[in-house]
Amino acid sequence: MNRIEGQIKGIKNMKIKQTYFDNILHQITAAQAALDSVSRVLLRPFLKLLNKIFCLFYTQRRYSIYIDD
Template sequence: MEEIDVPIAIDGCGHSHGDERKSHHSDKMKQGLTSRLNRIEGQIRGIKGMIEKDTYCDDVLTQIAAAQSALGSVAKLLLEGHLKSCVIERVQAGEHEVVEELLVTINKLMK
């Protein structure tokens, strides 16, 4: 018997009929996040260059703190969108385990 490729159906953010979960960010949101992440990527390359050039440690640490703060901002945006769409949709669908999943994620972010 021949296998047929069937796309995974997504019901809202993160919920799927299969093993794969996906979000549904707007193109504007994806573009904004990608832009922020590109800047962070540049910051990380800059930090690497500072270390290679034996830049004063305090200056490197300041740049690391800036990169961490920028990543935190990306995480906050994603968390806000996740709460306003994914979590609400799943709780309304009776999938209350999403709250426990969210708590685990928040604990990871707060480390």
Template sequence: MAERTEAAKPDAAEEKAEHTEKKPCCCHKKKERSEKEYKDLIHRLNRIEGQIRGIRNMVEQDAYCPDILIQVAAANAALNSFNKVLLGNHLRTCVANDIREGHDETIDELLKVLQRLMK
């Protein structure tokens, strides 16, 4: 894979700043992520995005249905894995901190999220 020149390639902090400036969050809360957590999540999403593009290419090239279905299952598994990592990070940081600070409503929020995830 060809690498972009350093001048054209934004560093992770710039990418993070661009992301936050361009797309406002859909909720009122925000989370400060460590550089490692941020890079891991972005890396996972980039891989998933590549899988989805691959599935689209398979459809465009009239690939055999079972072959496409297997790739869709792999993309679903990658999204589930992303959710598990994100949820684990959320529990270890946001939820734990809120509980320590006496914000019990965070538990109700977490239960609602889990109910939506388990549909």
């Protein structure tokens, strides 16, 4: 998160210093990649939980077909 904050501040400073547009775009791309990485880290536990819930539901439903017959 600190790296992302530093990149955003760097982009702001580059704009103030009127840095070449392609350099600013490069930094924006790097910041977006860092944000994507953070979002994956934050979503991973939630997706694992959803997977467990789905597996439990699927297993119970599959066996309940045989029990109900």
